[in-house]
Amino acid sequence: MTTGSGAAIPPSTVEGGSAPLSDTGPIKAVPVRHPGRWVALVIIAIFFAMVISSFVTNERWDWPFAFQVMNYSPVLEGLLKGTILATIGSMIIGVGLGVVIGVMRLSDNPVLKFVGFLYTWFFRGIPRLVLVVLFGTGIGYLYPKFDIGPFPFSQQLAGWLGMSSDLTLFTFNVNQISSTLIWGIIAMGLSEAAYMAEIARAGIMSVDNGQREAASALGMKPSLSMRRVILPQAMRVIIPPTGNETIAMLKDTSLLMALPLSTELFFQAQAIGNRTLKIMPTLMAACMWYLVITSVLMVGQYFLERHFGRGYGNTSVQTKTDTTKTRLMGLTIGGGK
Amino acid sequence: MSGMPLVHAVQVRKSYGSNEVLKGIDMDVAAGEVVCLLGPSGSGKTTFLRCINQLEDIQAGRIWVDGDLMGYRDQGSPGASKLHRLKDKEIAAQRREIGMVFQRFNLFPHMTARENIMEAPIKVQGRRKAEVRTEADALLEKVGLGDKASAYPNQLSGGQQQRVAIARALAMQPKLMLFDEPTSALDPELVGEVLEVMRDLAGQGMTMIVVTHEMAFARDVADRVVFMDGGVVVEQGKPSEVINHPQHARTRDFLKRLRSEHERVAEAAADLV
Numbered sequence: 001m002t003t004g005s006g007a008a009i010p011p012s013t014v015e016g017g018s019a020p021l022s023d024t025g026p027i028k029a030v031p032v033r034h035p036g037r038w039v040a041l042v043i044i045a046i047f048f049a050m051v052i053s054s055f056v057t058n059e060r061w062d063w064p065f066a067f068q069v070m071n072y073s074p075v076l077e078g079l080l081k082g083t084i085l086a087t088i089g090s091m092i093i094g095v096g097l098g099v100v101i102g103v104m105r106l107s108d109n110p111v112l113k114f115v116g117f118l119y120t121w122f123f124r125g126i127p128r129l130v131l132v133v134l135f136g137t138g139i140g141y142l143y144p145k146f147d148i149g150p151f152p153f154s155q156q157l158a159g160w161l162g163m164s165s166d167l168t169l170f171t172f173n174v175n176q177i178s179s180t181l182i183w184g185i186i187a188m189g190l191s192e193a194a195y196m197a198e199i200a201r202a203g204i205m206s207v208d209n210g211q212r213e214a215a216s217a218l219g220m221k222p223s224l225s226m227r228r229v230i231l232p233q234a235m236r237v238i239i240p241p242t243g244n245e246t247i248a249m250l251k252d253t254s255l256l257m258a259l260p261l262s263t264e265l266f267f268q269a270q271a272i273g274n275r276t277l278k279i280m281p282t283l284m285a286a287c288m289w290y291l292v293i294t295s296v297l298m299v300g301q302y303f304l305e306r307h308f309g310r311g312y313g314n315t316s317v318q319t320k321t322d323t324t325k326t327r328l329m330g331l332t333i334g335g336g337k
Numbered sequence: 338m339s340g341m342p343l344v345h346a347v348q349v350r351k352s353y354g355s356n357e358v359l360k361g362i363d364m365d366v367a368a369g370e371v372v373c374l375l376g377p378s379g380s381g382k383t384t385f386l387r388c389i390n391q392l393e394d395i396q397a398g399r400i401w402v403d404g405d406l407m408g409y410r411d412q413g414s415p416g417a418s419k420l421h422r423l424k425d426k427e428i429a430a431q432r433r434e435i436g437m438v439f440q441r442f443n444l445f446p447h448m449t450a451r452e453n454i455m456e457a458p459i460k461v462q463g464r465r466k467a468e469v470r471t472e473a474d475a476l477l478e479k480v481g482l483g484d485k486a487s488a489y490p491n492q493l494s495g496g497q498q499q500r501v502a503i504a505r506a507l508a509m510q511p512k513l514m515l516f517d518e519p520t521s522a523l524d525p526e527l528v529g530e531v532l533e534v535m536r537d538l539a540g541q542g543m544t545m546i547v548v549t550h551e552m553a554f555a556r557d558v559a560d561r562v563v564f565m566d567g568g569v570v571v572e573q574g575k576p577s578e579v580i581n582h583p584q585h586a587r588t589r590d591f592l593k594r595l596r597s598e599h600e601r602v603a604e605a606a607a608d609l610v
Contacts, residue, residue: 213392214443214502218457218509219433221426228460232447311446311489 062281069285075268079289082264086185086253087293091246093189098196103226105201116197123194128187129255135187136180136259146172181263184256192249199241203234235308243301247294265289341404343368343513343544344389349398351384358384360568361398368512371545373555373576376565377591382548385565386515389546390435391428403512405431433461436506440518442498444490450477450501451486454508462509469508476504480534496527500534507538514538516547552595556580564588 055061069075104116123131147168149155154167207230215225254266261267266286273282344366351359358381366372374382387393389400391408400407408428413419423431444453454473458464477483480500482493490498499519506514516535520528532554539545539558549555555562556576563573566587572579583589 208443210439210441210443211445214437214439214445216392216429217390217432217435217437217439218505219429219461220457221429224460228456229445233445308447311448311491 060280061284062278063284065276065278066281066284066288069269069272069282070288072268072272074263075265075272075285075289078263078265078268079293081181082184082256082261082267083250083253083289084293086181086188086256086264087246087250089185090188090192090253091249093186094192094196094245094249095242097189097193099200099231101193101197102200102204105197106204120194120197123191126191128191128252129258131187131191132184132255132258135183136261139183144173148172180259180261181256184253184259184261188249188252188256192245195245196242199238199245200234203236203238204230206237207233232308236305236312239301239304239308243297243304246297246301250293250297251290341401342366343370343403344546345401346385346389347399349385349388349395349400351381351388351393351395358568359388359395362565362568362570364563364570366513366544366546368544369542370560371539371543371547371558373559373562374546374548374565375550375552375555375562375579375591376571380565381568382565383517386517386546386548389513390432390437390515392437402431403434405434407431429461433509434512436509436511436514438499438502438506438514438516438519440522442490442495442502442522444498444502444505446490449487449489450482450493450504453490453501454505457505458508473504473508476507477501479537480504481530494527495523496530499523499531503531503534503538512544514543514545516545516549518548518550520549520551550595552580552592552599564591566591 055063101116101119104112105120107113107116126134147155147166148170149167150169158165158167204226211229211233212225215229216222220228253264256264257267262271269282269286273279276282342365344364346362346364349359349362349364350357358379360381362381362385364372364385374386376382384393388395389402389407394408408423408431409420410423411418411420444450445456448456451470451473454476455466455469458469458472459466474483474486477486480503482497482500482504485493485497485501490501493501503519519535520531523531528551532551535545535547535554536558547554547559559576561573562576562579564571564579564583564585564587571585571587572583579588580592583592
């Protein structure tokens with residue numbers, strides 16, 4: 001070591017320093033007290049106790065009946081078809097079509113770009129309830145049957161040419177679809193696609209441009225690079241708001257009673273309420289089912305996020321399980337809201 | 338076209354709006370040659386490298402790689418060329434012959450090191466998975482990362498990531514490798530391991546064009562250095578000639594600035610010892 005170098009501390013300072021030498025063992029310090037937290041806990045506990053006691057003592061809640069209603073077969077059928085099936089169906093349409101439209105909006109092709117924009121503008125602008133009514137009653141009235149020919153305008157062309165046949169290969173009778181549920185799923189799915197398109201677009205734009213360049217430099221076509229490199233990374237950004245959308249969709253299926261659709265959770269619960277005059281317990285039955293399904297969906301979202309988050313977490317295995325725990329805790333807290 | 342060098346660039350011009358960044362670059366690179374592009378930032382060396390691989394469009398001039406005109410099909414008669422822009426698919430096919438290594442590595446973060454290397458040979462070349470896997474492991478071994486096959490990029494240091502990126506480019510068995518400042522984003526102590534891999538590659542006869550600020554690498558490994566400034570090639574030649582006896586004032590200035598910076602770093606390091 002050169003003398004006069006300022007980088008190192010001369011050992012003499014440490015040995016004969018004027019600062020008092022103290023214990024340097026493990027730290028056992030008195031933590032900062034948080035009396036406010038205890039006060040808050042007590043207030044909230046009292047409040048909760050009041051709510052619970054009113055649940056138990058106020059007989060108008062009639063919880064036994066609420067649980068009974070949850071298990072009625074029309075309610076279960078409504079839950080299965082009009083709520084769960086409709087959510088799954090419309091989200092499949094919504095996510096699939098939404099990603100396509102999101103990609104269209106980012107395309108270099110001006111026609112696709114404009115069509116994507118137009119779609120989003122239309123379906124985001126019309127309220128879901130209006131769309132549901134429109135599809136439930138409108139389509140069957142306007143287009144009672146679809147004639148499917150070999151090419152567009154084949155019927156008209158055959159008419160002009162005076163042909164004996166009108167070239168129709170196959171006729172699809174719309175009113176044959178007895179289940180209005182399908183129209184509800186289509187209406188909700190088309191509406192959802194407009195929102196999903198924006199979510200997908202944001203996700204795709206969040207991927208670093210260097211990824212596209214690296215994929216191109218490896219000789220990937222744009223479609224392959226989108227599928228293998230861009231979208232899997234975009235998914236990380238797309239999934240949390242999609243979980244949000246799915247839960248929103250679950251609740252929006254209650255709009256399907258405007259189709260009109262009777263095999264639907266909320267309609268069935270209300271019907272029982274009207275019949276038995278026990279309005280609140282039947283509403284509670286519906287609420288509890290909505291909360292149960294929402295909780296299940298949140299667990300599903302957690303696993304999806306973990307799958308698409310691979311390669312982004314912390315490096316060591318130890319911290320990885322820690323994050324998992326923290327996230328699960330966050331989830332249960334979120335689920336209890 | 339036989340007898341043409343592997344890379345044959347003629348009067349390449351490129352501008353962003355009214356700002357012309359390449360003002361007529363001519364450059365030939367023979368098969369097996371290692372060329373280092375030197376020059377101050379903003380001189381256009383990275384842009385030129387990206388033009389070779391068509392990550393940037395050029396406004397004038399022509400670039401041939403292995404006899405193929407990049408980005409266009411010339412269907413005219415000799416002397417009166419009529420160019421047709423190639424489709425995305427055809428451009429992608431041209432890029433397969435060219436490996437590229439980026440300053441920021443650009444590994445795919447959702448894939449392990451091995452998956453990064455296997456992706457293009459399987460999905461682009463359509464080769465068999467088992468065969469590609471063996472090859473990927475051999476490449477990882479070659480860049481000294483045989484034990485990191487299942488690591489995700491964020492579990493690797495910058496130097497390790499860059500070595501995986503080199504292995505990924507090599508997996509396509511390219512005829513030409515482009516390096517865009519491969520060590521500029523690295524911590525100083527990690528630069529050596531990446532340069533080592535590049536040195537080996539050069540020793541095995543790979544054709545390489547390297548944009549770099551590593552003078553020692555250029556001097557020891559390059560067959561030729563090209564000094565660029567302001568969108569033109571100022572001078573080029575054997576590394577010993579250009580680096581030790583630059584002919585142009587601009588080259589001298591640049592090297593002097595680089596040298597004084599180097600000395601300051603060396604002095605600071607000496608103080609620490």
